[in-house]
Amino acid sequence: xxxxxxxxxxxxxxxxxxxxxxxxxxxxxxxxxxxxxxxxxxxxxxxxxxxxxxxxxxxxxxxxxxxxxxxxxxxxxxxxxxxxxxxxxxxxxxxxxxxxxxxxxxxxxxxxxxxxxxxxxxxxxxxxxxxxxxxxxxxxxxxxxxxxxxxxxxxxxxxxxxxxxxxxxxxxxxxxxxxxxxxxxxxxxxxxxxxxxxxxxxxxxxxxxxxxxxxxxxxxxxxxxxxxxxxxxxxxxxxxxxxxxxxxxxxxxxxxxxxxxxxxxxxxxxxxxxxxxxxxxxxxxxxxxx
Ligand code: SAH
Numbered sequence: 001x002x003x004x005x006x007x008x009x010x011x012x013x014x015x016x017x018x019x020x021x022x023x024x025x026x027x028x029x030x031x032x033x034x035x036x037x038x039x040x041x042x043x044x045x046x047x048x049x050x051x052x053x054x055x056x057x058x059x060x061x062x063x064x065x066x067x068x069x070x071x072x073x074x075x076x077x078x079x080x081x082x083x084x085x086x087x088x089x090x091x092x093x094x095x096x097x098x099x100x101x102x103x104x105x106x107x108x109x110x111x112x113x114x115x116x117x118x119x120x121x122x123x124x125x126x127x128x129x130x131x132x133x134x135x136x137x138x139x140x141x142x143x144x145x146x147x148x149x150x151x152x153x154x155x156x157x158x159x160x161x162x163x164x165x166x167x168x169x170x171x172x173x174x175x176x177x178x179x180x181x182x183x184x185x186x187x188x189x190x191x192x193x194x195x196x197x198x199x200x201x202x203x204x205x206x207x208x209x210x211x212x213x214x215x216x217x218x219x220x221x222x223x224x225x226x227x228x229x230x231x232x233x234x235x236x237x238x239x240x241x242x243x244x245x246x247x248x249x250x251x252x253x254x255x256x257x258x259x260x261x262x263x264x265x266x267x268x269x270x271x272x273x274x275x276x277x278x279x280x281x282x283x284x285x286x287x288x289x290x
Contacts, residue, residue, distance in 0.1 A: 079117055082129035086145055087112050089131065094146050096153045097278045107153045110179045111145065119170040119200065138190045140284060142170040143232060147281075152176055154253045154265055154278060155228045162223070164245065166216030166286065167232035171197030174209050177230070184209045185223050187216045189287055215289025219245040226250060233286035234261050243273065255283040 087108055096103055117128035119142055127134065133141040151173075155163070157180045165174055168188035174197070178184045188194030191213045198211035212220060216231070217239045224245035231242075231254035238256060243266075246252055252266045263278040 074118055075115055076125070079115060079125045079129070082125055083112060083116070086129045086131060090146050090149050094150065096150060103149075104153050104157070106157070106159075106180055107149055107176075110152065110176045111149050113179060114172065114175045116142075116145065116172055118204065119172040119175070136170045136193065138193055140169055140190065140193060142172050148173050148176055151230060151232075151253050151263070152180065154263075155230060155251055157181055157228065161227035162225075163228040163230065164220055164223070164226040164242075165230050165232065166219075166242070168194050168197045168211055169232065171201045171209075171211075173230070173232055174201060174211075175204065175206055178206045178209045181228070182208065185212070185220050185226070186210070187212045187214050187220060189213070189215055189289065216286065217241060217289055221245060228252070229254070231255065231286065232283065234258075234281075234283040235286040238264075238266070243268075253278075255281045258285075 090111065091103060091108055095101070117123065117125055120128045120134055120136070123134060129145075131145050133144045133147075136142050155161075155177075157163075157177075159180060159182065161181045162183045163177060163181045163185070165177065165184060165186040168174055168186040170193070171186075174184055174186045178201075186197075186209060188197060188211065194211055194213040201209050201211065210223075214220075216233070217235070219226075219229075219239070219241045221241070225247035226245055227247050227250050229242055229246055229250070229252040231252070234255040234257060236256070236258050238252065238254065242252065246266075246268050248268055250268050253263070254266075255261045255263050261281050261283060263281045265276045265278055266273040267276075
């Protein structure tokens with residue numbers, strides 16, 4: 001099977017689901033909460049979407065807060081229905097990697113709760129809930145929902161983790177992750193994108209998300225070690241700083257490669273890394289910092 005469109009393409013490769021997350025052009029197969037301002041360049045933002053009726057537990061201490069006004073004001077029935085259809089589609093037609101592995105219900109729940117249309121200003125509800133990537137400016141895209149779900153699932157989250165994301169983009173993947181983890185640190189190299197995402201996430205109340213404008217190749221040493229690291233842009237090879245900042249037993253999920261990319265999951269075991277290749281993908285390249 002093939003596919004794609006700025007987000008994903010899937011192909012069955014020897015029983016594994018291979019995907020292509022393309023970020024722009026159509027391509028082929030492919031509560032916690034720290035309130036307040038975080039140290040260094042980060043800014044704490046919150047978790048309020050989760051605190052509403054629409055909220056999801058995030059970690060053991062995540063308050064299911066409440067933003068009824070936010071939800072009612074920004075979640076028209078058409079959006080709710082479109083999101084439900086999208087999640088059902090992901091649930092039925094896509095399978096997480098791994099033999100016989102079923103979806104982590106928390107991942108699907110997160111996908112159900114995050115209002116993607118709020119991360120895509122200017123896009124219609126119908127467009128916002130299509131399973132495709134979508135341009136967010138600066139040559140970047142919001143990831144395809146299926147790719148977001150698959151990568152989130154691949155992180156094997158329990159809810160207690162401190163997570164680093166490279167490539168904040170619109171903040172959508174960060175919003176989904178924030179509902180499933182204790183704390184999320186996310187780095188964006190394109191300042192206007194990062195600032196916008198920071199503001200958006202703050203307005204939505206994602207208090208356990210910390211956004212930094214900077215170069216993901218360097219990671220965020222002040223908050224290391226991380227239990228999980230996710231890259232939503234593809235480096236040619238895994239940046240050594242990120243490996244150093246991964247906690248023992250931790251997991252990195254990342255697209256790696258140039259023209260040909262694989263989605264890879266590394267687990268830090270003992271002194272080394274165990275590598276699993278999950279499938280072929282296509283992401284936007286990770287840009288080297290200055
Ligand atoms: N996760 C995003 C989509 C990411 S697109 C979402 O949910 O919307 C990839 C993002 O990675 C882009 O915003 C791009 O600017 C960013 N990026 C590329 N190279 C980077 C680097 N070295 N450090 C941090 N961010 C980087």
